[in-house]
Amino acid sequence: MELAAVLKSQTVQKRAREVGINPNYWYPVTWANKLKAGEILPVMIWQQAIALYRDRNGQLHALEDACSHKGVELHKGKVLGCNLACPYHGWEFNGNGECVNIPYFPQEQKLPCAQVRSYPVAEKYNLIWIFPGDPVLSLMNQLPEVPEFSDSDWLIVPITAYFKAHFSMCNENTIDVFHGFLHQELQGWFDPVLTNLQATEASVFAEYKVSYQGSFTKFLGLSEQSDKIATRTISIQYSYPHYHHSLEGVSSLYLMRLPISPTETRSFSLLFLKLRLPKWIFQPLKPLLANFILHFVFLKFITQDIEMVESEHKTYLANPQRHYVEINPAIIALQRVIIGQYEQFTQKFSREQPNGKQEKRQA
Numbered sequence: 463m464e465l466a467a468v469l470k471s472q473t474v475q476k477r478a479r480e481v482g483i484n485p486n487y488w489y490p491v492t493w494a495n496k497l498k499a500g501e502i503l504p505v506m507i508w509q510q511a512i513a514l515y516r517d518r519n520g521q522l523h524a525l526e527d528a529c530s531h532k533g534v535e536l537h538k539g540k541v542l543g544c545n546l547a548c549p550y551h552g553w554e555f556n557g558n559g560e561c562v563n564i565p566y567f568p569q570e571q572k573l574p575c576a577q578v579r580s581y582p583v584a585e586k587y588n589l590i591w592i593f594p595g596d597p598v599l600s601l602m603n604q605l606p607e608v609p610e611f612s613d614s615d616w617l618i619v620p621i622t623a624y625f626k627a628h629f630s631m632c633n634e635n636t637i638d639v640f641h642g643f644l645h646q647e648l649q650g651w652f653d654p655v656l657t658n659l660q661a662t663e664a665s666v667f668a669e670y671k672v673s674y675q676g677s678f679t680k681f682l683g684l685s686e687q688s689d690k691i692a693t694r695t696i697s698i699q700y701s702y703p704h705y706h707h708s709l710e711g712v713s714s715l716y717l718m719r720l721p722i723s724p725t726e727t728r729s730f731s732l733l734f735l736k737l738r739l740p741k742w743i744f745q746p747l748k749p750l751l752a753n754f755i756l757h758f759v760f761l762k763f764i765t766q767d768i769e770m771v772e773s774e775h776k777t778y779l780a781n782p783q784r785h786y787v788e789i790n791p792a793i794i795a796l797q798r799v800i801i802g803q804y805e806q807f808t809q810k811f812s813r814e815q816p817n818g819k820q821e822k823r824q825a
Contacts, residue, residue, distance in 0.1 A: 485595035504537035523557035627775035629721035649676035
């Protein structure tokens with residue numbers, strides 16, 4: 463559905479600050495190269511505590527981070543072969559969450575029916591993904607497509623960010639190109655114009671015309687001269703719960719969101735850049751270029767964004783009833799998707815409960 467790309471006063475939907483996630487999607491939890499064989503990592507997906515581990519064969523497993531014996535956090539234990547052993551009594555759970563060994567239990571005696579929840583887990587694009595919802599749906603809801611990942615002509619810059627804020631505010635920051643004012647001292651963009659806006663029940667697509675000027679503009683190849691103004695199109699595709707952000711002819715950014723709790727959000731991004739350098743120089747310098755661009759360019763932008771989003775969330779917590787006015791229709795469309803996806807999940811979950819009664823569940 464195409465929406466009017468007109469800036470006009472609208473009331474911010476406070477409901478967007480209160481909803482949880484639709485768990486029936488894949489969420490990134492860490493970079494794959496950060497978890498070695500035999501290691502365990504505690505992760506959190508919207509208040510669901512999960513013990514992620516890589517077994518001796520390099521296979522990934524994700525289990526509820528609570529032993530079914532005493533409730534002790536399993537991530538404090540150790541990897542024994544292909545199993546995860548609880549640190550308290552040594553009960554071992556396999557990748558399916560089944561208790562397969564109790565070290566002090568008689569070998570001839572049948573093990574108790576003790577099991578913890580297991581989660582579908584995948585590894586792709588140097589990211590580890592977990593599906594916190596209905597495991598059956600994990601086969602139907604695919605991981606995001608990132609075609610640039612296997613194209614050697616692109617420079618890959620992995621970026622991680624952490625916000626002390628609700629994920630809705632972080633998402634609004636990503637789709638809101640009008641905050642270029644914040645980055646003006648970093649030679650950010652200016653004179654943004656929203657030119658196209660479309661939305662479905664699970665996505666928002668927005669296009670903006672923006673202008674650039676300065677040495678950073680020349681470095682990215684947007685202009686031959688730093689004092690010339692270059693105008694380009696920024697396209698932003700939000701497909702719940704993740705983003706694809708592209709700058710015409712220059713960059714492609716895949717931002718994957720991890721909502722941790724009502725007050726914490728993390729993101730894992732893959733930034734792809736095309737730099738005007740000969741291949742014989744470009745290829746061997748890729749690691750150095752990626753590190754330089756991350757630390758001396760993009761982290762400066764991200765730090766400013768984090769400060770603003772966390773300030774927004776702090777003010778909201780101090781007075782949740784305060785009314786706000788928004789003029790960017792892309793943000794209003796985004797809020798509708800976030801609210802709609804959560805309500806879609808909770809309504810479906812409610813219907814599936816016996817007698818239509820909804821049980822308490824973290825979602």
